[in-house]
Amino acid sequence: MSIRFAKDTWSYEQFVKSIAPVRLSLSLFSSRREVWLRPHKRFWLFWWKVLTGEARLTSTLIIKRKTNKWYAVFVFEIKPRQETPQAIVSFDVNENTIAVAKVDLPSTVDKVADWNRQYLTPELYTIRTDFGRLARRYEAIRNTIIERLKPHFALPNGKYIDITNSREYKKFVRRLREDNRKLGRVRQIANELTKVPTLIITEELGKAPQQSMINEIKRSETRHRVSQIPFKTIEKLIEDKALERGSRMFKVSSHRNSKVRPEHFMMMRKTDDWHILQCPLGHYVNRDYASILNMLWKATPEGWIKGVWWNMRKKMD
Numbered sequence: 001m002s003i004r005f006a007k008d009t010w011s012y013e014q015f016v017k018s019i020a021p022v023r024l025s026l027s028l029f030s031s032r033r034e035v036w037l038r039p040h041k042r043f044w045l046f047w048w049k050v051l052t053g054e055a056r057l058t059s060t061l062i063i064k065r066k067t068n069k070w071y072a073v074f075v076f077e078i079k080p081r082q083e084t085p086q087a088i089v090s091f092d093v094n095e096n097t098i099a100v101a102k103v104d105l106p107s108t109v110d111k112v113a114d115w116n117r118q119y120l121t122p123e124l125y126t127i128r129t130d131f132g133r134l135a136r137r138y139e140a141i142r143n144t145i146i147e148r149l150k151p152h153f154a155l156p157n158g159k160y161i162d163i164t165n166s167r168e169y170k171k172f173v174r175r176l177r178e179d180n181r182k183l184g185r186v187r188q189i190a191n192e193l194t195k196v197p198t199l200i201i202t203e204e205l206g207k208a209p210q211q212s213m214i215n216e217i218k219r220s221e222t223r224h225r226v227s228q229i230p231f232k233t234i235e236k237l238i239e240d241k242a243l244e245r246g247s248r249m250f251k252v253s254s255h256r257n258s259k260v261r262p263e264h265f266m267m268m269r270k271t272d273d274w275h276i277l278q279c280p281l282g283h284y285v286n287r288d289y290a291s292i293l294n295m296l297w298k299a300t301p302e303g304w305i306k307g308v309w310w311n312m313r314k315k316m317d
Contacts, residue, residue, distance in 0.1 A: 026061070037072060046076045054079055083197035083246025090201040090295040091193060092257075092288055093231055095132035098189060099288035100125055101296060122296065124289050127192060129185050135228035136221075138178045145172045186234050190241040197246040200238065201295045203254040205231050252298040261285060262293035 025034050049055035055078045062073035088103040101122040146163050153161040163169050193200060209231040214223040239249045261268055261279040268277035268285060277287050 035072075043074065046074075046078075049078065050076065054081070078244050080243040081197075081246035085199045085247075086196040088199045088201065088296065088299075089193055090292040090299075092203070092291045092295070093229065093234055094288060095225060095229060096130050097126040097128055097288070098234075099286075099292050100127060100193070101289070101292040103296070122293065124292075126288070127189060129189065131182065131185070131229045132225040134178065134181060134185075135225045138176060139221075139224060141176065142173060145169060182228075182230060183233075186230055186237055189234060190237040193238055194241045194245045194247050198242070198248075199299075200242055200247055200249040201299050202235065202238075202249065202251055203257055203291075203295060204251045205235060205254075250299065252295050257294045257298075258287040258291040260290065260294055262290055262297055 023034060023036055025032055046055055050057055055076045058075040058077055060075045062075070064071040064073060085105060087105055090101045092099045101124055103122045146169070149163050149166070149168055150160055152168070153163050153166065155161065210227045210229065214226050217223050217226065241247075242249050256267075259268060259277070260266065261281075261283070264279075264281075266280050268279045268287075268290070271278050271284070275287055276284050277290070278284055
C-alpha cells in the first residue's frame with residue numbers, strides 16, 4: 001500500500017487549525033482510489049518519520065467500524081534508533097505502584113571522577129498506578145449490576161441463572177472504561193521510563209506471572225486484584241517504546257530478588273508489614289526497593305554470581 005497526497009491537500013499547519021478532512025490518494029487492490037480522511041495527529045508524526053527514513057509504511061490497511069464510524073488504521077514499521085544511553089533504570093511492578101531505581105550515567109561518572117566515590121547511590125522512587133484500586137472499583141460496579149439484574153433472572157427454587165453470560169449484563173459491562181483507563185496508565189508508565197535513551201532492566205515474568213503470584217494468596221478479593229495487573233502489557237509497551245526512542249530492555253532472573261539484602265546478599269526475614277523485611281544485621285528494608293537494586297546487581301557478572309550461586313559469595317568477598 002502507498003499513500004500520495006492530492007495536490008490540494010492541506011498542510012500540517014492548516015490541518016491542526018481545522019477539523020476538515022484531507023483528501024488522500026491510496027493504492028488499493030491494484031488501483032488508486034481517492035478518499036477523504038481525517039488523519040489523527042499521530043498519523044502525521046509517523047508520516048514525518050517515513051519521510052525522514054525512520055519508519056516504513058507497511059502494505060496493511062485495517063478498516064474498523066465502531067459506534068457507526070469507520071476508521072482506517074495505517075500500520076508503520078519503525079526502525080530502532082541507535083542512541084547513547086543516558087541512564088540505567090530497573091523497575092518492579094506491584095499492585096498499586098511501580099518501584100523504580102534510576103542511575104543517571106553522565107552525573108554519576110562526573111561524581112565518581114570528581115570525588116572518587118566507591119559506591120553509587122541510585123535514585124529510588126515509585127510511580128502510582130492504582131491497578132488494584134481500579135480493579136476493586138470496577139468489581140464493585142459489576143457486582144452492583146448483577147444485584148440490579150437478579151430479580152429478572154430468578155428461578156422458582158430461589159436460585160439465579162448465571163447473569164454474567166446474559167445479554168443485559170454484557171450490555172452494561174461493555175460501557176465500562178476499565179480497559180481504556182488501564183491502558184492509559186500503562187502508556188504513562190512507558191513514557192516515564194523512556195524519556196531519555198536508557199538501559200532498562202526488569203525481571204523475567206514468565207508466561208503467567210499473575211498465576212504464580214496468586215498461588216500464595218488465600219483471599220479471593222486480593223487474588224482478583226492481582227490477576228487484573230497487566231504485567232505483560234506493561235513489559236510489551238515499554239519494550240516497544242524503548243526501541244522507538246533508542247533505549248534497550250534487558251531481563252534478569254527473578255530468583256530471590258525481593259528476599260535478599262542487595263548490599264551484602266543476606267536473606268531477609270518477614271515482619272508484621274508485608275512490604276518491609278528485616279536483614280540479619282537488624283536493618284529494615286523495603287522489599288520493592290531491594291528487588292530493583294538486586295536487578296541492577298544481576299546486570300553485572302559479579303552480582304549475578306553472588307545473587308544466584310550463594311556458595312560462591314564468600315569466596316568472592
